[in-house]
Amino acid sequence: MAASKTHGIDIARRRLLLGAGGAAAAAGLGLAPGRLFAQEPISVAGIYTVPVEQQWVSRIHVAAEAAKAAGQVSYVFSENTSNTDYPRVMREYAERGVKLIIGEIFGVEQEAREVVLDYPETAFLLGSSFLDDPAYPNLAVFDNYIQDASYLSGIIAGAMTQTGNIGMVGGFPIPEVNRLMHAFMAGVRETRADARFQVSFIGSWFDPPKAKETAFAMIEAGADLLYAERFGVSDAAKERGVLAIGNVIDTQADYPETVVASALWHFEPTLQAALARVAEGTFEAANYGLYSFMKEGGCSLAPLGSFEGKVPQAALDLVAEREAAIRAGSFEVAIDDSEPRSA
Incomplete structure (x- = not known):
């Protein structure tokens, strides 16, 4: 073998x-x-x-x-x-x-x-x-x-979207994905209460072309920021000049003008x-x-890197406040394993 x-x-x-x-x-x-x-x-x-x-x-x-x-x-x-x-x-x-x-x-x-x-x-x-x-x-x-880090990345996303229209591309609607999407959405609403979400699942864990095409469709429907749960989404964001939030790993080195933040596992x-x-x-x-x-120590928010100085300070202050509370155990991010819907 x-x-x-x-x-x-x-x-x-x-x-x-x-x-x-x-x-x-x-x-x-x-x-x-x-x-x-x-x-x-x-x-x-x-x-x-x-x-x-x-x-x-x-x-x-x-x-x-x-x-x-x-x-x-x-x-x-x-x-x-x-x-x-x-x-x-x-x-x-x-x-x-x-x-x-x-x-x-x-x-x-x-x-x-x-x-x-x-x-x-x-x-x-x-x-x-x-x-x-x-x-x-x-x-x-x-x-x-890693719902804690996903929630924090959502706070940043809500502060960075201009239209409030956010696209979310996932693999399958299973608990492991659903809880992260819900946490991200909750974070977004902290800084953009009127946010709207386009949610789609591609039915694969590794199909970058399909994820990319799904992301393109969301951008055509008005999304100016994408939640990249799958590979391929950030490629679409880069090509169309919109922002993206990463998941599990930090890909900002590949997309320095696209990936604002990432929830790391x-x-x-x-x-x-x-x-x-x-x-x-x-x-x-x-x-x-x-x-x-x-x-x-099982998850964290990636450094802002190339987006240092570009995220509103009020959002960063809220991230710092919530992160301290999460680590101290005085604030809990809800774990919602139900399938998220476009809204």
Whole structure:
């Protein structure tokens, strides 16, 4: 099984999105290498249904590469694994004696759980729409609960739109996407109460051309700012001269005049918590989604970078106030997993 297949993905883009991010993550693990792991590195395998460049998966991959660079783990991965093939790949890694298997099972929930029960000595940390279940004691679940950062990015978006018409392009209307969109919309309304939203889902996790065409249609319908939940949206914004807000990763370096702000997901706290329990022999069914909260270090608002000095100060003051309250636990961003609608 190949550990690093390119599948035709541009190598320069892979290095830009993953290489620099991996180096930064290695420096920001917050734990001295070997503090938790005096023994041999823990063997970790990642199984991903999309290329590791895809926003969501890239955060898991970067965190694993950082742990590898720190000497905490050995790490191999398989990308572009179809849902139908996912259980087989899980079994292959488990049979090889991998201690911790990470990935995402949103499209293969029940089949994955059947595999988990067959390998009780293997720890599984998998992205899932469901909470932990004691019936699967070696399966811990997680999700990108980065609604805190999404809400803050919305405050900035509301201050930057001129028309109040905002386009939002997502992959699928599942809880993992819905909650971020709702948080973003709530943030927008803090600074633009009369905002209107065009919401559309492209039915794919990785189809930049389709996302781009959907974004073009929203711009034609009056949107002057786009929420780029998928790759391709910022390309449309750049070509048509409108603004965009990023999701999960910071792409401003690629779109310096387009991407104003981004809600960033940091998987390092989630992975570190799991590795600590594997090392201690205490890994069990648990909900690791909480490690994505801002107060846990699991998400943040990207630096303004090229938009420094261009965002109204009143919006920045509100962002600072809300962020401090979120980190202190005195302000909670609502978690709404229902499907957002155009309004």
